Amino acid sequence: MWTRSAASQTTPRAFDHPIYVTRPLLPDFRTYTEALSGIWERHWLTNKGRVHDALEQALREHLRVSHLSLVSSGTAALMLAYRALGIAGEVITTPLTSPATVNSVTWCGLTPVFADVDPERLTLDPAAVERAITPRTSAIVGVHLYGMPCQVDSLRTLAERHRLRLIYDGAHAFGTQIDGEPVSKFGDATILSFHATKVFNTAEGGAVITEDAEIKRRVELLRTLGIQDEVTVALPGINARMNELEAALGLANLDIVERERLARAEIADIYLTRLDGIEGLRPFKLPARVRNSHNYFVVRIVEGASRLSRDDLYERLKSFNVFARRYFYPLCSNFSFYRDLPSSSPVNVPAANRAANEVLCLPLYGGLGHDAAHQICDILEHLLGKPDRPQP
Numbered sequence: 001m002w003t004r005s006a007a008s009q010t011t012p013r014a015f016d017h018p019i020y021v022t023r024p025l026l027p028d029f030r031t032y033t034e035a036l037s038g039i040w041e042r043h044w045l046t047n048k049g050r051v052h053d054a055l056e057q058a059l060r061e062h063l064r065v066s067h068l069s070l071v072s073s074g075t076a077a078l079m080l081a082y083r084a085l086g087i088a089g090e091v092i093t094t095p096l097t098s099p100a101t102v103n104s105v106t107w108c109g110l111t112p113v114f115a116d117v118d119p120e121r122l123t124l125d126p127a128a129v130e131r132a133i134t135p136r137t138s139a140i141v142g143v144h145l146y147g148m149p150c151q152v153d154s155l156r157t158l159a160e161r162h163r164l165r166l167i168y169d170g171a172h173a174f175g176t177q178i179d180g181e182p183v184s185k186f187g188d189a190t191i192l193s194f195h196a197t198k199v200f201n202t203a204e205g206g207a208v209i210t211e212d213a214e215i216k217r218r219v220e221l222l223r224t225l226g227i228q229d230e231v232t233v234a235l236p237g238i239n240a241r242m243n244e245l246e247a248a249l250g251l252a253n254l255d256i257v258e259r260e261r262l263a264r265a266e267i268a269d270i271y272l273t274r275l276d277g278i279e280g281l282r283p284f285k286l287p288a289r290v291r292n293s294h295n296y297f298v299v300r301i302v303e304g305a306s307r308l309s310r311d312d313l314y315e316r317l318k319s320f321n322v323f324a325r326r327y328f329y330p331l332c333s334n335f336s337f338y339r340d341l342p343s344s345s346p347v348n349v350p351a352a353n354r355a356a357n358e359v360l361c362l363p364l365y366g367g368l369g370h371d372a373a374h375q376i377c378d379i380l381e382h383l384l385g386k387p388d389r390p391q392p
Ligand SMILES: *Cc1c(COP(=O)(O)O)cnc(C)c1O
Pocket: 073, 074, 075, 076, 097, 098, 100, 101, 143, 169, 171, 172, 193, 194, 195, 205, 206
């Protein structure tokens, strides 16, 4: 167990190897190669293979959803969802997200309109969304950022009142629940990413989840070039298939993902216990009713209140071999190709701009180990000062 040691008075040790923000979850090598041997025997690599269908079924049960369609990436999942829902014109979304959320809107010939986030939750502010609605608006795309669920009830009311489609980017919300309800039950569709940096990964991959059988049917046509049968191409689809090698990795990882989530929860507890009270550092916390996916551990380095700026801290950590990440800086609305949109003005999205300048993701993965987590806390105390609270 951690005890306050004299060592924390002096400069803490740097790590002797780089510590990155995450390390992809991998199953036991033998488990994976055994799964591969079946694929070799069947000589079936893609196009709704046996492993692919088994993973779809296993994920539906794990996430307790009606329809889940595997695809090649989270970005492809977003593009297919927009197409399957027949979205046209303007799409209201948050600028505080991966470029994937917004670039997929543009890639589908739609116009992104940025609305600000709630300054604490960092998810879309429903009042800001309402102000952004025009006669051209056809959809709202909310992001459950860092596993913080959007305000699903307010957004549903808004979407119903204005007849808008509602899509959630749940790339950070694998297994997230609100009061025991899977977060992917909300909206017309929810997308997941199974990229290597996500808590559940298939190296590259993603999924579209929906409760609507017709949406699922369209997604599944669109992910495979719109091919309905040998002589019918029903929709102008793309190739967004997941292959058997990725699906096999997914099946093996699904067996260990809950153990990984719990291991991450222990690391997060160490960070929370040791970092709470450091001046100018505010851990990002989820409400008690939310089951945490533990995809990221995020702190905000409050401008002006901390001994170091966020960017200085980010740089100084590197000299200790700690490679934190500033997800999601820069803000999408500040990209060269979006910054001239009227909604990109910092006056329109002040809370998102502020957050993008304050957030820092600390290393979080089960294999990090408790000692390393304590060492990272020692380094943060050294750089930012000790917590201002009664010492144990
Ligand atoms: C990772 C991520 C995506 C995209 O996922 P890919 O699988 O890399 O295409 C989408 N949205 C958010 C918020 C993400 O973090």
